[in-house]
Amino acid sequence: TQLLEQSPQFLSIQEGENLTVYCNSSSVFSSLQWYRQEPGEGPVLLVTVVTGGEVKKLKRLTFQFGDARKDSSLHITAAQPGDTGLYLCAGAGFSGYALNFGKGTSLLVTP
Amino acid sequence: EPEVTQTPSHQVTQMGQEVILRCVPISNHLYFYWYRQILGQKVEFLVSFYNNEISEKSEIFDDQFSVERPDGSNFTLKIRSTKLEDSAMYFCASSEGLRNEKLFFGSGTQLSVL
Numbered sequence: 571t572q573l574l575e576q577s578p579q580f581l582s583i584q585e586g587e588n589l590t591v592y593c594n595s596s597s598v599f600s601s602l603q604w605y606r607q608e609p610g611e612g613p614v615l616l617v618t619v620v621t622g623g624e625v626k627k628l629k630r631l632t633f634q635f636g637d638a639r640k641d642s643s644l645h646i647t648a649a650q651p652g653d654t655g656l657y658l659c660a661g662a663g664f665s666g667y668a669l670n671f672g673k674g675t676s677l678l679v680t681p
Numbered sequence: 682e683p684e685v686t687q688t689p690s691h692q693v694t695q696m697g698q699e700v701i702l703r704c705v706p707i708s709n710h711l712y713f714y715w716y717r718q719i720l721g722q723k724v725e726f727l728v729s730f731y732n733n734e735i736s737e738k739s740e741i742f743d744d745q746f747s748v749e750r751p752d753g754s755n756f757t758l759k760i761r762s763t764k765l766e767d768s769a770m771y772f773c774a775s776s777e778g779l780r781n782e783k784l785f786f787g788s789g790t791q792l793s794v795l
Contacts, residue, residue: 601782603784605786610788610789611788611789612685612772612774612786612787612788612789613724613772613784613786614786615783615784615785618782618783658723658724660724662782666737667712667714667726667729667731667736667737668726668729668737668739669716669726669784670726671723671724671725672723673722673723674723
């Protein structure tokens, strides 16, 4: 099993602050996906990164895939209360159909 | 916007009983999945389904589990004889393209085995 470690596990910040959360593994992935999950709901895909070193921006969210395709980061600029949620990373192998999820970073943004 | 729908949202059952969890994937999607999330733990892959057959399954997906696409719209997960440790949130997902790109998840069925 390709383990994905996410850090920090919990993060509580004030509105307007910047933050970065991390997703690390010793395994190489063909792609890595970031999801956001709210209580009682299923994960919602934010972005897929495929190429080593790739950077993708989604409004105030910036996603980076490590050069070696083993890790990824999510940076949020000027966090808002609406960003509150559980952020999950999930890696896809080079064969098969399974996504391997990390345990997530639970983010709380207070006004 | 198209979405994956799951029913029921909550299911309570007695240990040893059979349960069927139902899902309606997005209509033009070809790949279907079941994942589960035990409280406080990570989302875990159970099974993927393509072209009316299982394409991959995890170690969790033992003989007690089965999947079926009985018609053109529904995708079901059956647990034949539930155990206490089957209690979890079960998520159905579907994707349009190859393998596991761009999965769309349903809201889940919370299964409680007593």
